[in-house]
Amino acid sequence: MPAVIECCDLRKxxxxxxxxxxGLNLKIEAGECFGLLGPNGAGKTTTIEIxxxxxxxxxxxxxxxxxxxxxxxxxxxxxxxxxxxxxRLSEKLTVRETLRLFASFYCEPRHPDDVLEALExxxxxxALVGTLSGGQKQRLAVATALVASxxxxxLDEPTTGLDPQSRRQLWETIREFxxxxxxxxLTTHYMDEAERLxxxxxxxxxxxxxxxxxxxxxIADLGGHHVVEFALADRSGNEPALWRALPGVDxxxxxxxxxxxxxxEPHKTIxxxxxxxxxxxxxxEHLTTRQASLEDVFVRLTGRHLREx
Amino acid sequence: xxxxxPSSPASKKRPxxxxxxxxxxxxxxxxxxxxxxxxxxxxxEVIFWVFGFPPLLALGLxxxxxxxxxxxxxxxLVSTPYTSHVLSLIDQARERSAIRTERxxxxxxxxxxxxxxxxxxxxxxxxxxxxxNYDPSRPESVLSHSEVDxxxxxxxxxxxxxxxxxxxxxxxxSRYIDFLIPGLIGMNLMNSGMWGIGFALVDxxxxxxxxxxxxxxxxxxxxxxxLASSRLILMxxxxxxxxxxxxxxxxxxVLGSFASILLIGAVGxxxxxxxxxxxxxxxxxxxxxxxxxxxxxxxxxIFSGVFxxxxxxxxLIQPFIKxxxxxxxxxxxxxxxxEGSALAGQSGRLLVMFLWGGIAFALALRWFRWT
Numbered sequence: 179m180p181a182v183i184e185c186c187d188l189r190k191x192x193x194x195x196x197x198x199x200x201g202l203n204l205k206i207e208a209g210e211c212f213g214l215l216g217p218n219g220a221g222k223t224t225t226i227e228i229x230x231x232x233x234x235x236x237x238x239x240x241x242x243x244x245x246x247x248x249x250x251x252x253x254x255x256x257x258x259x260x261x262x263x264x265x266r267l268s269e270k271l272t273v274r275e276t277l278r279l280f281a282s283f284y285c286e287p288r289h290p291d292d293v294l295e296a297l298e299x300x301x302x303x304x305a306l307v308g309t310l311s312g313g314q315k316q317r318l319a320v321a322t323a324l325v326a327s328x329x330x331x332x333l334d335e336p337t338t339g340l341d342p343q344s345r346r347q348l349w350e351t352i353r354e355f356x357x358x359x360x361x362x363x364l365t366t367h368y369m370d371e372a373e374r375l376x377x378x379x380x381x382x383x384x385x386x387x388x389x390x391x392x393x394x395x396x397i398a399d400l401g402g403h404h405v406v407e408f409a410l411a412d413r414s415g416n417e418p419a420l421w422r423a424l425p426g427v428d429x430x431x432x433x434x435x436x437x438x439x440x441x442x443e444p445h446k447t448i449x450x451x452x453x454x455x456x457x458x459x460x461x462x463e464h465l466t467t468r469q470a471s472l473e474d475v476f477v478r479l480t481g482r483h484l485r486e487x
Numbered sequence: 488x489x490x491x492x493p494s495s496p497a498s499k500k501r502p503x504x505x506x507x508x509x510x511x512x513x514x515x516x517x518x519x520x521x522x523x524x525x526x527x528x529x530x531x532e533v534i535f536w537v538f539g540f541p542p543l544l545a546l547g548l549x550x551x552x553x554x555x556x557x558x559x560x561x562x563x564l565v566s567t568p569y570t571s572h573v574l575s576l577i578d579q580a581r582e583r584s585a586i587r588t589e590r591x592x593x594x595x596x597x598x599x600x601x602x603x604x605x606x607x608x609x610x611x612x613x614x615x616x617x618x619x620n621y622d623p624s625r626p627e628s629v630l631s632h633s634e635v636d637x638x639x640x641x642x643x644x645x646x647x648x649x650x651x652x653x654x655x656x657x658x659x660x661s662r663y664i665d666f667l668i669p670g671l672i673g674m675n676l677m678n679s680g681m682w683g684i685g686f687a688l689v690d691x692x693x694x695x696x697x698x699x700x701x702x703x704x705x706x707x708x709x710x711x712x713x714l715a716s717s718r719l720i721l722m723x724x725x726x727x728x729x730x731x732x733x734x735x736x737x738x739x740x741v742l743g744s745f746a747s748i749l750l751i752g753a754v755g756x757x758x759x760x761x762x763x764x765x766x767x768x769x770x771x772x773x774x775x776x777x778x779x780x781x782x783x784x785x786x787x788x789i790f791s792g793v794f795x796x797x798x799x800x801x802x803l804i805q806p807f808i809k810x811x812x813x814x815x816x817x818x819x820x821x822x823x824x825x826e827g828s829a830l831a832g833q834s835g836r837l838l839v840m841f842l843w844g845g846i847a848f849a850l851a852l853r854w855f856r857w858t
Contacts, residue, residue, distance in 0.1 A: 255704035282518035
């Protein structure tokens, strides 16, 4: 089965010579929800806009539903729905008028009222867009994408700046679209969003894919599924080799005085860790253990945190 | 060819909702135009500046320059031993009601003249000698001089040597308001064309709405056509409103046909729409397009004869003035409305507007940035 979205050695450099995307390969299958995860400025938006046919790549090939943008632009536009990062729709139109306008661009759109219902916007159908809350505006932006009755949905940071409830509402909408057979490509810098929503994801940094796979596999690749974090009062005797030698430790990272151990079996590591602390008569200032997350994957791969802006 | 889908988890769930609509070729255009008109109708400021302001301006200027008698002139009469004689001469004059005199010393008189308080300083040097003092570059001073001199000479016994008769003309058609209304129509079409197209487009670009639109199958030509159509619809209302205002409030006589006036208006709207599009073709920010639009409009505000005839400018620059689109529009409107001249006679002016609009449009399409 051919991929729904495919790109090969994608590159994009801007006038100043900065390469925003350097040699990106992606292959997204039908019915998948695929995420591009990365910090701000990693090249996510440039990538998704090239895939959406809104930006011309400097080099590389893009195929959507087996077609290329250059030859089948109109047909492709009919089949994909797009929500851009921060579009401010006309404030003087109502929600329903906005959706009708967008529906009118497509040969066979979904009925605007169906979409209003699906996104729980019926109560606001006759309200001017200018009076909507941030969450409602974001839902309307996704509604303008869904009214296309698309086979592929592109969402650029769909939940940035939303409150938790609005985010969950949008996640549900995206899942529903994907359950109905649609393919989704979204960008995000929220790791929890990527973890919960995406079947597969690509972690992007400096315009390149630095890791790709299911969230579970990416976390498993980290070596351990748990993270033990601790800090000693006396920071001088902090030797990574010592911690690395503890049972069940796959990797060690020091960050801001804290040491993080990627651990497969915390019940073996923690007693051993406490033993060492006891023997050296050091003082433990802080100790936590948690499930490993995509954040840890990102930190491991880049040495930085996702949200370091 | 395989019909069966591989059983991915997705295919077991309910199918994509079936679309209930089928759109024809012009659905996008119709909705874009409808949306544009709705937006305009809901924008109170736009309504005021496009529809409310020009009639108010006409009203204000129309009453200010109504057929009132010429302004009274205020003169300074310098106090000398001969002043009372001159004063009595002025009092005998027929024009005395139009002359206001103030007796002051020489220094005050000079000050007042400099500040524009007095149009003229009259200094009696003897019972039969008077000296005038004024700035010849001030029209009101020149007028005052001839008026006062005439009054004094006549009162002192001068007899007219030439018999003259006067026919006063304040018929509809030759009043200031008749000149003004077509000029206001032209100016309004320029303002609303340039702002209505230029500002709207850059605003949409800044909001990334243009980018969002081109991310749909929307035809770009339809989008521009809808914008142009909304301008034409507004143009009819603008022209009708100002013309109706002139006719009903100021009893203006419209000699040309309404159809010709609308046609000229449409060509003007196209010209300024094209210029607005050009101004907006690359600007990313409202501020930059505002500056650009003002730079384009400023010379026409000054030179194109909106409020006063451009005949006052030096003959050397007259040909350039006539090549400005607003000059062409104003001249064509005045010729049609006030003189009832046929459209054929306006072909040169229509061509000027068409070229401005056409060239601007062609360049704009080449440079236009949707994102």
